[in-house]
Amino acid sequence: MNTILNSLMILLMSLVVKAQLKTGFYSASCPNVETIVRSTVGSYFNKDHTIAPGLLRLHFHDCFVQGCDGSILIAGSSAERNALPNLGLRGFEVIDDAKSQLEAICPGVVSCADILALAARDAVDLSDGPSWAVPTGRRDGRISLSSQASNMPSPLDSVSVQKQKFAAKGLDDHDLVTLVGAHTIGQTECRFFSYRLYNFTTSGNADPTINLSLLAQLEALCPKNGDGLKRVVLDKDSGAKFDVSFFKNVGDGNGVLESDQRLWEDSSTRRLVQNYGGKIRGLLGLRFDFEFPKAMIKLSSVEVKSGVEGEIRKLCSKFN
Numbered sequence: 001m002n003t004i005l006n007s008l009m010i011l012l013m014s015l016v017v018k019a020q021l022k023t024g025f026y027s028a029s030c031p032n033v034e035t036i037v038r039s040t041v042g043s044y045f046n047k048d049h050t051i052a053p054g055l056l057r058l059h060f061h062d063c064f065v066q067g068c069d070g071s072i073l074i075a076g077s078s079a080e081r082n083a084l085p086n087l088g089l090r091g092f093e094v095i096d097d098a099k100s101q102l103e104a105i106c107p108g109v110v111s112c113a114d115i116l117a118l119a120a121r122d123a124v125d126l127s128d129g130p131s132w133a134v135p136t137g138r139r140d141g142r143i144s145l146s147s148q149a150s151n152m153p154s155p156l157d158s159v160s161v162q163k164q165k166f167a168a169k170g171l172d173d174h175d176l177v178t179l180v181g182a183h184t185i186g187q188t189e190c191r192f193f194s195y196r197l198y199n200f201t202t203s204g205n206a207d208p209t210i211n212l213s214l215l216a217q218l219e220a221l222c223p224k225n226g227d228g229l230k231r232v233v234l235d236k237d238s239g240a241k242f243d244v245s246f247f248k249n250v251g252d253g254n255g256v257l258e259s260d261q262r263l264w265e266d267s268s269t270r271r272l273v274q275n276y277g278g279k280i281r282g283l284l285g286l287r288f289d290f291e292f293p294k295a296m297i298k299l300s301s302v303e304v305k306s307g308v309e310g311e312i313r314k315l316c317s318k319f320n
Contacts, residue, residue, distance in 0.1 A: 020137055020304075020306040020307055021135035021136060021137045021138065021301060021304060021306060022135055022136070022137060023133040023134065023135050023136070024136075025114075025135070025136035025137040026106075026109065026110060026114075026136060029106065029109050030102065030105070030106035030109045030110050032105065033102060033106070033110050033114075033115075033118070033136075034118060034134075036098060036101050036102055037098045037102075037115055037118040037119055037122060038118075038122045040094060040097050040098040040101065040119075041055065041094060041098075041119050041122040041123060041126065042122070042126060044093075044094050044097075045123070045126045049127070049240050050090075050187060050231075050240075051090065051091055051094060051123070052123035052124070052126055052127045052185055053123070053127075053182070053185045053186045053187055054089070054090030054091040054123075055090075055091040055094060055095075055116075055119045055120050055122075055123040056120050056123050056124060056182050056185070056186075057089060057090075057091075057182075057186070058072060058089050058090070058091045058092070058095075058116060058120070059116050059117060059119070059120035059299075059300065060120075060179070060182070060299065061085070061086055061089060061149075061152065062113070062116055063169070063299055063300060063302045063303075064149075064151075064152055064153070064165075064169065064302075065080055065148050065149045065152070066080070066141050066143060066144070066148065066303065067141070067302050067303025067304055067305065068113055068116075068117060068138055068299075068300050068301070068302055068303070068304050069113050069138065069139065069140055069141030069303075069304065069305050069310060070111065070112035070113035070115075070116060070138075070140040070141060070313065070316060071140075071141045071143060071144040072086065072089070072116075072144070073092060073095060073112050073116070073144075073316040073317055074144035074317060074318065074319065075317040075318065076144070078145060078146055078147075079144040079145070079146060080144040080145060080146055080148065080149050081144075081146075082146045083146035083147075083148075083149035083150070083152075084149075085149055085150075085152035085154065086146075086149055086152070088189060091119070092316075092317070094119060095112060095115050095116055095119060095316050096315075096316055096317065098115050098119065099112055099115055099313075099315070099316045102115070103314060107314075108312050108314065109312065110312070111138050111139055111140045111310075111312050111313070112140050112313050112316035113138035113139065113140050113141075113304070113305075114134075114136045114137070114138045115316070117134050117136070117138065117300045118134050118136070120296070120300070121134050121296070124182075124185075124242055124292070124296075127185045127240065127241060127242040128241050128242050128243070129185075129242025129243075129289065129292070130242075130289040130290070130292060130293050131293075132293035132296065132297065134297070134300065135297065135300075135301070137304075137306050138304045138305065138306060139304075139305040139306055139307070139309050139310035139311060139312065140305070140310050140311050140312060140313045140316075141305055141310050142310055142311060142319055144319075151165060151168075152165075153165050153166075153259070154259065155188070155192045155193065155257040155258055155259045155260075156258060156259065157259045157262075158259075158262060159262050159263060159265065159266040159269055160266075162176055162259060162262075163176060166179075169299075169302045169303070170298075170302060171295075171298060171299065171302075173268050173269060173272070174272060174291075174295070175295045175298055175299070176269065177263060177269050177272040177273060177276070178272075178276075178288070178291050178292055178294075178295040179292075179295050179296070179299060180259075180260060180263065181244075181246055181247065181276060181288060181292060182292075183234040183235065183246050183257070183260060184234075184235045184238070184239075184241070184242055184243055184244070184245065184246035185235070185239065185240060185241070185242050186233070186234040186235070187231045187232065187233055187234060187239070188231070188232055188234055188256060188257060189228060189229050189230065189231055189232070190221070190222035190226065190227065190228050190229070190230045190232060191228030191229065192257065193218070193222075193232075193256055193257055193258065194222050194224075194226075194228065196210060196258055197210075197215065197218055197219055197222065197224075198224050207258065207261075209253055209261055209264075209265075210253060210254075210261070211252055211253035211254045214236065214253070214254045214256075217236065218232070218256070232256060233256075234246065234256050234257065234260070235249060236249060236254055236256075237249065243288075244276050244277050244288050245277075246260075246277070247273050247274075247276040247277025247288075248277040249277075250263055250264050250273050250277065251264060251273060251274065251277050275287070276288045276291075
């Protein structure tokens with residue numbers, strides 16, 4: 001009974017916090033916020049399209065530790081961004097740039113957490129994905145510790161572990177598969193999957209679930225004892241376009257990360273992958289375009305700070 005009551009209390013608290021976020025939160029206090037963030041993201045995107053998945057991943061990693069409070073943006077040796085799962089995160093300079101512009105016209109008004117949530121939306125939109133109204137009003141957190149990032153989702157996670165980690169943030173199986181679909185524009189480094197190519201079994205063979213043509217491609221890109229930091233797209237067909245081909249790839253054994261490919265082995269997640277990546281790709285693509293914004297709004301509401309909680313940082317990389 002206590003467990004049920006505790007769960008209800010957490011749910012009620014989260015609903016109260018979510019109710020404090022609203023679209024157009026800055027309509028009076030800083031009406032140009034979305035225009036400035038969009039312009040800033042666009043200028044970096046035009047120079048390097050791979051900044052889009054970087055910003056999307058940055059927001060995701062922020063929300064999974066301490067909630068969506070900009071804690072990932074804090075610099076420092078013991079800060080969250082220096083935890084092992086966060087090494088390789090990109091896009092900090094985009095958020096800092098947008099923040100400096102906003103501080104010049106609306107000092108002390110717009111949170112870094114909101115800038116990151118808006119930038120993630122703009123990154124998807126610029127990659128030919130959907131757009132959506134982002135509820136704002138988040139406050140910036142005052143805690144950022146690498147030690148708290150140990151429970152981030154990992155490429156090594158089984159589906160059951162993935163489900164547990166998402167459920168702990170109030171995200172269900174549908175949210176899990178939908179949000180993993182962001183890997184349609186994602187990239188990873190050889191070191192995060194090369195074990196699948198050369199040392200997956202005790203006999204040193206490759207992961208048998210990898211499509212043989214993909215295996216040959218990945219072996220060429222990531223030779224044994226090669227550069228583990230080399231970046232590889234997660235969607236072999238359209239790595240720069242936000243579409244449903246990622247799901248089709250998973251169904252064909254073309255998932256690069258083990259955690260992605262495992263979604264095909266669990267009956268509940270497999271059904272969702274099939275729904276998004278089936279043969280009627282145009283229609284199903286529209287469905288993914290509809291479901292992804294809903295999942296992103298849910299993700300970006302995880303454990304947010306609002307009202308008088310936290311602070312509005314002057315610099316996103318430093319507590320006030």
